[in-house]
Each structure stands twice: as structure tokens, then as C-alpha cells.
Amino acid sequence: MKLVVMIPAYNEEDSIASVIKEIPRDCCDEVEVLVVSDGSTDNTAEEAKKAGADRIVISKKNRGLAPTFKIGLQTALEMGADIIVNTDGDGQYNGNEIPKLIQPVLDNKADLVLGSRTKGEIEYMPLHKKIGNRMATFITRHVSGLPVSDGQSGFRAFSRDCALRLNVMADYTYVQETLIQASYYDMAYTEVPIEFRKREGSSRLISNIFNYARRAGTTIARGYRDFHPLKTFSAIAGIFLLAGFVTGGRVLVNYFNTGAVGPYLPSAILTVLLFVIAILVFIVALVADMLKTHRKIQDEMLYRLKKIELEE
The missing domain is CATH 3.90.550.10 (Spore Coat Polysaccharide Biosynthesis Protein SpsA; Chain A)
Structure with missing residues (x-):
């Protein structure tokens, strides 16, 4: 030893x-x-x-x-x-x-x-x-x-x-x-x-x-x-999603009361934008999780290569 x-x-x-x-x-x-x-x-x-x-x-x-x-x-x-x-x-x-x-x-x-x-x-x-x-x-x-x-x-x-x-x-x-x-x-x-x-x-x-x-x-x-890419990017997507619900809440309330978006058009546009960003970030989360699987395979290969090289 x-x-x-x-x-x-x-x-x-x-x-x-x-x-x-x-x-x-x-x-x-x-x-x-x-x-x-x-x-x-x-x-x-x-x-x-x-x-x-x-x-x-x-x-x-x-x-x-x-x-x-x-x-x-x-x-x-x-x-x-x-x-x-x-x-x-x-x-x-x-x-x-x-x-x-x-x-x-x-x-x-x-x-x-x-x-x-x-x-x-x-x-x-x-x-x-x-x-x-x-x-x-x-x-x-x-x-x-x-x-x-x-x-x-x-x-x-x-x-x-x-x-x-x-x-x-x-x-x-x-x-x-x-x-x-x-x-x-x-x-x-x-x-x-x-x-x-x-x-x-x-x-x-x-x-x-x-x-x-x-x-x-x-x-x-x-x-x-x-x-932990899935957790990381899902959390970020969740933040944008929550922000979208917050900004979109008053838009929905006004729409149900008046039947029109009216003065809340900027908030409606912002809500849509936040939802789109949330979806895109979640897609990134899925891609990053797949890359993590590839990294795991690469790390295992590197580990085995190190062992072989050092044994020789």
C-alpha cells in the first residue's frame, strides 16, 4: 500500500x-x-x-x-x-x-x-x-x-x-x-x-x-x-412560468369582465413572451439532461482509459 x-x-x-x-x-x-x-x-x-x-x-x-x-x-x-x-x-x-x-x-x-x-x-x-x-x-x-x-x-x-x-x-x-x-x-x-x-x-x-x-x-x-441540469433549468423555466401567471392574471380578469384585453395589451404581450421563454428553457433542460447522459458515458470511458494507461 x-x-x-x-x-x-x-x-x-x-x-x-x-x-x-x-x-x-x-x-x-x-x-x-x-x-x-x-x-x-x-x-x-x-x-x-x-x-x-x-x-x-x-x-x-x-x-x-x-x-x-x-x-x-x-x-x-x-x-x-x-x-x-x-x-x-x-x-x-x-x-x-x-x-x-x-x-x-x-x-x-x-x-x-x-x-x-x-x-x-x-x-x-x-x-x-x-x-x-x-x-x-x-x-x-x-x-x-x-x-x-x-x-x-x-x-x-x-x-x-x-x-x-x-x-x-x-x-x-x-x-x-x-x-x-x-x-x-x-x-x-x-x-x-x-x-x-x-x-x-x-x-x-x-x-x-x-x-x-x-x-x-x-x-x-x-x-x-x-x-443536475434537469433540476437547474426546470427551476429557471418555473420562474418564468410563474412570472407569466402573475402578469397574465390581471389580463384574464379584465378579459372575463369586459370581453377585451383593453389597456392591458402590453401585459398580455409580456405574458406570452414569458410563457415562450419558459417553454424554451424547459426544452434546454431536456437537451442538457441528454448531454448529462453522454457525459456519464464519457466519464466512464475516461476512467477506464486512465486505469489502462497507469497500469501500463
Whole structure:
């Protein structure tokens, strides 16, 4: 059983060495550390090498967390990982808790294990981030259907099969998208409580909470649209249909009373327009649902191709 601990890092030269050295090397038959330097302009890669990283992937430019996570996941699979743990390079997650994190995967009870800060111990988290985390977690929980208590946690363990099925498409953060996909692919999910330490310095990802909320919200919305297109577009069609009934109500009342549309002609035209839009959006819902079926087939083919390629 081989464990690969992957660490996406951007300008973490001050903390990356301590993060690597804290990773226990005896929690699996074989443990390797993978560092993905996302266009770092400091000595992150050099410090990682000195600290004993087994493999270092260096991106020439800063691509962002989600693309870096995707690169790390693929590289870890190529390294022969049976279990993959993702942790941050800033030292906020305790590497000594990795054995606890991977145990449900080792016991064949879970494909995805999330390290929950809210169920564990948080040394420090700014109030605005606590509020943002709770709001994002609430939305992620309802969109994914999983009992998620800390949707923004990056301390996670993936089985090989789960990692093969994940296809990260976002360009900002992966945390919500991977939960939505895991639910869609019916992956076994569980959580373990973890320790969350105070960060030294500012966050590389969440420098602006409003920008994070906007981009993370977009990722969640796209994920729900892609995996639940019939519900998404039917709801939009329902809104237009309801608006049509509202605007058309007084037109009908006046018609039954006077036998003519009279002064409500603009409302009548608007009502017809709203009904037509509702019908068109519902047609889009049906087409999108058919495309979802094709995507499911394509995802299964991609999963099998990945397995064949990596086995070879």
C-alpha cells in the first residue's frame, strides 16, 4: 500500500520544510511526498528538496489552486499511489494526523475522507472567514447531498479509485467541485476531526473574501448545473412560468369582465413572451439532461482509459 502526500505550494519557502518533515513515513508500507510548486518566485522548490520531498513538480507560472491540485492528483497517480492525501504548504494542517485521515480508506470504508476543522480544534480563524466558511459549507452540503461539515477544508484523503474518477474543471478552487463529483459518482464519504493551526502571514488563496465568495460560488453553481441540469433549468423555466401567471392574471380578469384585453395589451404581450421563454428553457433542460447522459458515458470511458494507461 503506497501513500503519496501531495502539497500544492505557492511561495511557501518559510514553511514547506517543516510541513514535509512533519509527515509520518511509517503510516503505510510506502510513503512519498510530492510538492507542486505553482509558479513560486521564492525558494519553495529548493527548500522542499532539502527537506526530503520525493518528487517536485514546478510550474513556470502561477496557475491557481485548482489547476495545481489537478496536476498533483495526476502526478500522484503516476507515482503509483493507492492513497493520496492533500495538505497545504503553510503548516496549518497537522501532518501527524495523516494516519487518522487515511484509516477509513485503509479499512475500505471510504473513498474520500475530509479533515473537518469544525469537528476538531481551530486555533484561530478570522470571523469573516468563519462566516464565509459556514455559508459555503451550507451551500455545498445541499448541492452535493453529502453530510459536509467543513466544505472548505483542503486536508483530504482519496482512494486511488476516487482520484481516477475526479476531473477537476474549475480554475480557482477544487474543494467544492470534488465534493460534488464524489457525490455524483457515489463515492463513500466520511469525515474525521482535525486540528487547524493559526497561519503566519496572509492567505495566498483568500486574500479577498468577497472575491473568493464570488469565484467559489460560480464553481458550485457550475457543478450543480453540470450534474443536475434537469433540476437547474426546470427551476429557471418555473420562474418564468410563474412570472407569466402573475402578469397574465390581471389580463384574464379584465378579459372575463369586459370581453377585451383593453389597456392591458402590453401585459398580455409580456405574458406570452414569458410563457415562450419558459417553454424554451424547459426544452434546454431536456437537451442538457441528454448531454448529462453522454457525459456519464464519457466519464466512464475516461476512467477506464486512465486505469489502462497507469497500469501500463
